[in-house]
Amino acid sequence: MKRKRITADIFSSVSRHYDIFLNLITFRKIKDWQMTMLKEVEGAKTLLDVGTGTGEVLLQADPQALRVGIDLSLGMLKIAHKKCSDCGFVLADAENMPFKTSSCDAITLSLVYRHLHNRDQFLKEARRVLKPEGKLAILDINKFWLTPLLVFFMKFLIKPLGLILFGREKWEFFIHSLENSLNEEELKRELEANGFKVTKTQKRLFGIVYIVSAQRI
Ligand SMILES: C[S@@+](CC[C@H](N)C(=O)[O-])C[C@H]1O[C@@H](n2cnc3c(N)ncnc32)[C@H](O)[C@@H]1O
DSSP states (O other): OOHHHHHHHHHHHHHHHHHHHHHTTTTTTHHHHHHHHHTTTTTSSEEEEEEESSSSHHSSTTSSEEEEEEEHHHHHHHHHHHOOOTTTTEOOTTBOSSSOOOEEEEEEEEEGGOOOOOOOHHHHHHHHHHHEEHHHHHHOOOOOTHHHEEEEEEITTHHHHHHHOOOHHHHHOOOHHHHHHOHHHHHHHHHHHTTEEEEEEEEETTTTEEEEEEEEO
């Protein structure tokens, strides 16, 4: 599908500088947030990190656990593999995961949920792959009052500049991933409509970032 190919291409093209960039734009807080997310799935013997990117989440996870990451981007996975040779990495789509039913204790997603094309399909898959009462922890950017304003600017006022600097595909991808962000209430509703119970929400960076913990019902 075209949008997934674009996602994979974009992340592969930025993969070499991704970690430095992410550290900078999160004021070096990303690892703390990921650790907070990992605390929510502590004790998991099999951990699946969806949209694992360069593998930072798995690198910080319990080395005793079976750690597996999937991603659409081969470029990101190659870097992940170099960093964590004990982890398993698979080029796969979150919406159609190549894992057995009830095979996994916990699933994490760091900065991925809003990139998913069909979130209901992903949640259906997550529910299938997780064991009963398995845990799902999602770290992402909250939709806040500035989001619609930013989208308006990007769609209309600074669109020509964006198209020149990044090209149409990347620019539309940036807009879409902003538009696709959810506030915690919206995320909670989606999770609950798909067979998960939300157990905790934690906020960071003045509420711009959230970590939502849920359990398969
Ligand atoms: C913003 S990066 C986050 C990477 C990493 N989790 C982190 O926190 O640094 C989003 C990642 O999700 C991946 N991704 C997006 N849609 C996906 C899908 N449907 N299936 C698997 N991976 C996906 C992208 O390729 C990209 O590597």
